[in-house]
Amino acid sequence: MYFHVMLFLLLFSSRNISPMVPGNQTQFTEFLLLGFSETPEHQGPLFGLFLVMYLVTVVGNLLLMLIVTSDSHLHTPMYFFVSNLSFVDLCIITTTVPNMLVNFLKQSKVIPYAGCLAQLYFFTAFGSLDNFLLTAMAYDRFVAICHPLHYATIMSPRLCVLLVLLSWIISLVQSLIQNLMVTRLSFCRDHEIQHFFCDFPQILKLSCSDTFINYMVLYITTGLLGIVPLTGIVFSYSQIFSSILKVPSAKGKYKAFSTCGSHLSVVSLFYGTGIGVYLSSSTTQSSWKSTVASAMYAVIIPMLNPFIYSLRNKDIKDALRKIISKGTSFE
Numbered sequence: 001m002y003f004h005v006m007l008f009l010l011l012f013s014s015r016n017i018s019p020m021v022p023g024n025q026t027q028f029t030e031f032l033l034l035g036f037s038e039t040p041e042h043q044g045p046l047f048g049l050f051l052v053m054y055l056v057t058v059v060g061n062l063l064l065m066l067i068v069t070s071d072s073h074l075h076t077p078m079y080f081f082v083s084n085l086s087f088v089d090l091c092i093i094t095t096t097v098p099n100m101l102v103n104f105l106k107q108s109k110v111i112p113y114a115g116c117l118a119q120l121y122f123f124t125a126f127g128s129l130d131n132f133l134l135t136a137m138a139y140d141r142f143v144a145i146c147h148p149l150h151y152a153t154i155m156s157p158r159l160c161v162l163l164v165l166l167s168w169i170i171s172l173v174q175s176l177i178q179n180l181m182v183t184r185l186s187f188c189r190d191h192e193i194q195h196f197f198c199d200f201p202q203i204l205k206l207s208c209s210d211t212f213i214n215y216m217v218l219y220i221t222t223g224l225l226g227i228v229p230l231t232g233i234v235f236s237y238s239q240i241f242s243s244i245l246k247v248p249s250a251k252g253k254y255k256a257f258s259t260c261g262s263h264l265s266v267v268s269l270f271y272g273t274g275i276g277v278y279l280s281s282s283t284t285q286s287s288w289k290s291t292v293a294s295a296m297y298a299v300i301i302p303m304l305n306p307f308i309y310s311l312r313n314k315d316i317k318d319a320l321r322k323i324i325s326k327g328t329s330f331e
Contacts, residue, residue: 031116031206032109035100035196035291047104053303054097060306061086064316071319077155078144081137082309084164085266088133089302092126095119096197096298116198117179123197123298125175127274128225132167134267135229136160141260142236146243174221181217185209196291197298226274233267262309269304273297 036046068074068083096119103109111119143154178200185207193202200218204211237260244256273296310316 029113030110030191031113031198032192033100033103033111033196033198034109034192034194043104043107047101050097050104050299051101053299054093054101057093057299057303057306058090060303061090063320064306064310067310067316067319067323070323074315074319077140077157077160078137079315080160081133081140081164085130085133085137086306088126088129089305092123092130093299093302095122095126100196111198116193116203117182119198120182120200120203121175121179124178124200125171128171128174129167130270131225131229132171133164134263134270135232136163136167137263138233138236138267139163141263142240144259145240145256170225174225178214178217178221181214185211185214194290195294197294199294230271237264262313265308266301266305269301273301 036042064086065083068079068086099111099115099119103111140155144151147154182200182203185204186209187206188208191206193199193206195202200214204214204218207214240256240260244253247253247256273293310320
């Protein structure tokens with residue numbers, strides 16, 4: 001990851017990070033994030049709301065990672081993926097919310113051009129990582145329920161690490177490609193982004209250049225990195241449900257379903273809000289509705305995920321009780 005960050009910054013600096021605009025347009029080095037600026041009197045309450053959500057997200061995901069790493073009973077493929085998902089969720093919300101909070105305090109809407117591109121890069125990379133990790137978790141549940149006797153052999157530590165490493169590489173590379181495509185664009189005088197963070201569809205709308213190739217790359221990567229993993233998840237759960245229905249006892253069916261409940265909830269939220277965001281951005285004329293939909297996707301879901309995996313999970317609750325009891329014993 002360090003290599004990609006250094007390459008990313010080197011490419012920006014080599015291009016002087018100032019987008020050239022055609023004709024007699026002036027140069028600029030910043031964008032304006034208009035996100036929640038339609039109601040200035042709500043800036044204070046919104047700052048408090050997003051600050052609370054950010055802190056809850058940070059504490060919740062860090063606590064979940066601590067629980068998984070500290071309890072040896074949770075050193076299994078499923079919880080390995082859960083802890084990685086928590087880390088990625090923490091990175092996603094950190095990519096967008098702190099900058100928004102600073103802008104609330106400064107009563108400013110400005111984000112530097114280089115900062116916008118960095119936000120594009122990391123948000124896209126971490127969003128893709130979420131996608132791949134959810135797919136890996138679906139495969140893990142498929143093997144556990146459909147091939148329980150071979151689970152330990154198939155879901156080896158080596159395979160789990162390889163799946164996560166491959167997810168990182170693909171996500172970082174595809175995000176780097178899309179960002180390099182943006183650096184070739186020129187922008188008009190209108191550099192107001194109707195959003196609270198930089199996103200590819202919003203940036204492409206502001207360009208004076210021909211964005212056909214950019215949109216093609218965006219659609220292809222969205223298709224390959226979105227639809228293909230979702231198809232894998234749907235296939236995995238179709239096989240899971242088919243196997244569960246063959247279980248003779250109601251108790252056995254409930255136990256099998258309960259192991260998938262948390263993951264299914266997260267998948268539904270992730271893809272439901274993700275599809276809603278991009279459908280709303282392409283069909284609705286209301287920037288406020290599109291911004292609220294994006295907040296659900298980029299802020300609310302990372303906050304909810306640790307609670308979804310902990311509130312209905314007996315293993316997580318037991319591990320948390322152990323940590324609390326150890327903490328109280330030292331007092």
